Structure formats: C-alpha cells, structure tokens
Amino acid sequence: MGSSTDDTVAEGAVMPDWRTLEPMELTPILSASLDAFYETGFHGTSVREIARRVGVTVPALYYHHENKEGLLIALLELSTSDVLSRAHAADEDGGGDPVRRLSNVIEAIVLRMTLRARLAALEGESRYLSPENRQRYRAVRKGIEKLVREIVEEGTASGSFDVDDPAETTRALLGMCQSIPRWYHAEGTLSPQAVAKKYVDIALKTVGADAR
Amino acid sequence: MGSSTDDTVAEGAVMPDWRTLEPMELTPILSASLDAFYETGFHGTSVREIARRVGVTVPALYYHHENKEGLLIALLELSTSDVLSRAHAADEDGGGDPVRRLSNVIEAIVLRMTLRARLAALEGESRYLSPENRQRYRAVRKGIEKLVREIVEEGTASGSFDVDDPAETTRALLGMCQSIPRWYHAEGTLSPQAVAKKYVDIALKTVGADAR
Numbered sequence: 001m002g003s004s005t006d007d008t009v010a011e012g013a014v015m016p017d018w019r020t021l022e023p024m025e026l027t028p029i030l031s032a033s034l035d036a037f038y039e040t041g042f043h044g045t046s047v048r049e050i051a052r053r054v055g056v057t058v059p060a061l062y063y064h065h066e067n068k069e070g071l072l073i074a075l076l077e078l079s080t081s082d083v084l085s086r087a088h089a090a091d092e093d094g095g096g097d098p099v100r101r102l103s104n105v106i107e108a109i110v111l112r113m114t115l116r117a118r119l120a121a122l123e124g125e126s127r128y129l130s131p132e133n134r135q136r137y138r139a140v141r142k143g144i145e146k147l148v149r150e151i152v153e154e155g156t157a158s159g160s161f162d163v164d165d166p167a168e169t170t171r172a173l174l175g176m177c178q179s180i181p182r183w184y185h186a187e188g189t190l191s192p193q194a195v196a197k198k199y200v201d202i203a204l205k206t207v208g209a210d211a212r
Numbered sequence: 213m214g215s216s217t218d219d220t221v222a223e224g225a226v227m228p229d230w231r232t233l234e235p236m237e238l239t240p241i242l243s244a245s246l247d248a249f250y251e252t253g254f255h256g257t258s259v260r261e262i263a264r265r266v267g268v269t270v271p272a273l274y275y276h277h278e279n280k281e282g283l284l285i286a287l288l289e290l291s292t293s294d295v296l297s298r299a300h301a302a303d304e305d306g307g308g309d310p311v312r313r314l315s316n317v318i319e320a321i322v323l324r325m326t327l328r329a330r331l332a333a334l335e336g337e338s339r340y341l342s343p344e345n346r347q348r349y350r351a352v353r354k355g356i357e358k359l360v361r362e363i364v365e366e367g368t369a370s371g372s373f374d375v376d377d378p379a380e381t382t383r384a385l386l387g388m389c390q391s392i393p394r395w396y397h398a399e400g401t402l403s404p405q406a407v408a409k410k411y412v413d414i415a416l417k418t419v420g421a422d423a424r
Contacts, residue, residue, distance in 0.1 A: 040340075043256020124394075125253075165410055168411075168414065175389075175390070175391030178391045183383065199384065201377070206414060
C-alpha cells in the first residue's frame with residue numbers, strides 16, 4: 001500500500017523535509033513571470049513586460065522559453081511537482097496509519113497553500129492553457145488527488161474512516177485547501193502551522209476519523 | 213435565531229425559488245463582459261473588446277458603466293447577491309433545524325457553483341479590484357460566511373453538530389464548494405443536483421452531524 005512504489009516518486013529520490021518550506025528557488029525569468037501573472041493574470045501580461053522586469057531582451061527570453069504559455073506551464077509544473085513530492089514524503093512519514101498519513105498530507109498541502117500562496121493561486125490561470133498543455137498539467141495534478149484518495153480508501157476499508165464516497169470526499173478535502181490562498185493573505189491572522197493544524201482537525205472530522 | 217430578521221434580507225422581499233436556477237438575466241454589456249473576463253481574465257480584456265462583442269461603441273459602453281472595473285464589480289455583486297438571497301431562502305426553508313438549514317444552504321450554494329460556474333469562477337478576478345472596491349465586495353461576500361457560521365454555531369450550541377472551530381469550519385465548507393467550478397465543467401459527470409447531494413452529505417459529516 002505504501003506510496004513508495006508509486007511511479008510518481010523516483011526510487012531513491014531524496015525526499016524533501018516536507019515541513020520546511022524555504023522560498024522556492026526560481027530563475028529570474030520565472031520569478032518575474034510569477035510576479036507579473038499574479039498581478040495582472042496570464043492574458044494581462046506580455047512577454048515584453050516580463051523581459052522588462054528581468055532586465056533582458058525579448059529574444060533573450062525566448063532563448064530560454066518557447067513562449068508566454070511555456071512560462072506559465074513551467075511555473076505550474078514546478079509548483080505542482082513540489083507539492084506532490086512533499087505530500088508523498090508526508091505520507092511516508094505517516095508510517096502506514098491512515099489517520100497519521102491523512103493528517104501529514106493535509107498539513108503538507110496547507111503549509112504550501114499558505115507559505116506559497118502566490119504560486120498556489122496561479123493554478124487558477126491553468127484554464128488559459130492550450131488543450132494539450134492543460135491535459136498534461138491535469139495529469140500532474142491528478143497525482144495529488146490519487147494520493148489522497150488512496151489514503152481515504154484504505155482508511156475506509158480498514159475502518160479508521162467512515163466515508164461514503166471516497167472520490168468526492170477527496171475532491172472536497174482538496175477543495176477546502178485550495179481555497180486558502182483566496183483569503184489567507186487578506187484576512188489570515190494565524191500562522192501557517194496553526195492553519196494547517198485546524199485543517200487537519202477539520203479533514204479528520206470530514207472522513208469520520210474522530211467518530212471511531 | 214431565524215435569519216428572517218437578518219438585515220441582509222429586506223422585509224417582505226420576494227424570495228426566489230432557491231432550487232430553480234434559470235439562466236441569469238444579464239444586460240448584453242454584462243453578458244459580453246462575463247464572456248470576455250472568463251476567456252481572457254480581467255487584465256487580458258479591453259473595454260474595446262467588450263464593446264466589439266456587444267456591437268456598441270466604446271463611448272456608448274461608458275455611458276452605462278464608468279470603466280472596466282465597474283463592469284467587473286457589477287458582475288461580482290449581481291452574482292454574490294443572487295447566491296446570498298438564495299442561501300437565505302434555503303435557510304428559511306430549513307424550519308429552524310440546524311441539519312436541514314445547513315443541508316439546504318449547501319445545496320443552494322453547490323447548485324449555483326455548478327449551474328453558474330462561469331459567474332462563480334469570476335470571483336477569482338476579485339483580487340484585481342481596487343482596494344476600495346475589494347473592501348466593498350468583501351463585505352457582500354461576508355454575508356454568506358455569516359449565514360453559514362450562524363448555522364454552524366447554533367447547531368453546535370444545540371448539540372446537533374460537533375464542531376471545535378465554527379469560523380474555520382465555515383471557511384472550509386465554503387472552500388470546498390468554491391473549488392467546484394475548477395473541475396466541474398472539465399470532469400464533472402454528475403448532474404448539479406447529484407453533486408449538491410454529495411456535498412450536503414460531506415458537509416454534514418464535516419460538522420459531525422451524523423455522529424449525533
């Protein structure tokens with residue numbers, strides 16, 4: 001059952017310390033793209049504006065990235081693989097117990113939603129991707145859904161959880177986490193760790209883990 | 213306790229049939245603005261483009277709306293007041309029972325998230341509003357949060373629910389609903405009514421209503 005055999009994690013890969021989120025290392029071009037996309041959206045940002053922010057010429061920028069969509073997909077993939085590898089590390093740390101596994105994974109996801117809220121918010125721009133890239137990106141995102149659903153299903157099968165519809169419950173759990181960037185910077189007064197703790201409690205209640 | 217005395221619902225106001233969502237009646241200008249904002253985002257849309265879609269001149273458009281931001285705020289306010297009045301009607305229909313009240317309100321919100329997914333998705337653009345308009349819009353949105361929190365608090369006080377943190381649980385419940393537009397059109401195979409039913413079950417579990 002362990003996710004260590006999951007093909008989304010390379011065997012022998014170094015697991016990040018999933019509770020520690022240093023600022024994400026981005027190239028100057030991707031960093032400027034993130035700023036610009038966050039401030040004015042994908043369609044509201046020109047390649048010229050990104051080049052201006054970085055201090056390079058437009059051709060120099062095209063040397064590294066095919067086009068504006070290439071910048072967005074690069075950011076989305078970096079961001080999603082980061083959260084996916086952290087979530088897998090958190091899951092492994094759960095030692096096979098569904099309650100600890102789900103708690104850890106929700107904690108990892110919420111830490112990322114609060115500490116990297118701008119990157120997380122960029123997911124909303126994925127609807128502007130071309131059909132092909134959207135499909136590719138969706139496949140990466142499905143990794144998180146697959147991991148959480150697996151835990152919910154195993155916990156339900158073992159009697160740790162009480163869930164009627166694991167697939168929909170998984171989507172609901174991820175949805176409550178995904179909405180955090182919308183309010184956290186504007187209204188959040190709690191530390192990322194405190195928010196994570198609260199969401200772990202709510203998630204355990206949602207899967208009926210406290211009613212055992 | 214009844215929300216009938218809530219000042220967000222005018223006394224004697226005609227309550228909409230909250231389970232029936234006819235296509236929202238928008239003026240041609242707002243309808244074209246919604247299309248354009250949805251397709252290319254707020255910053256990716258020009259007033260000229262909206263005027264072109266409607267088939268009017270730019271000055272004619274400015275006759276009705278102050279500027280591009282005025283179009284976005286008009287859409288956001290229409291959309292949010294619509295869901296707020298439906299949620300209040302759904303709440304009233306609950307006859308004072310916390311379980312029925314919460315079930316109805318979640319149903320009303322999910323129906324809106326699925327049947328009016330594009331309008332609902334527009335909320336993501338609210339971060340581009342000027343500080344003043346963002347404040348005004350947030351006040352309207354708070355109405356929904358206030359209503360749900362009131363139900364969660366009353367249900368907890370009366371022993372119908374088992375919730376540790378009503379405020380955060382309310383945000384989590386709304387968050388799981390708000391994320392629906394992100395996947396519903398791309399992957400949804402269930403009817404809006406079926407999705408609503410599932411989310412009602414998940415919400416009741418989240419507030420510990422089934423563990424009574």
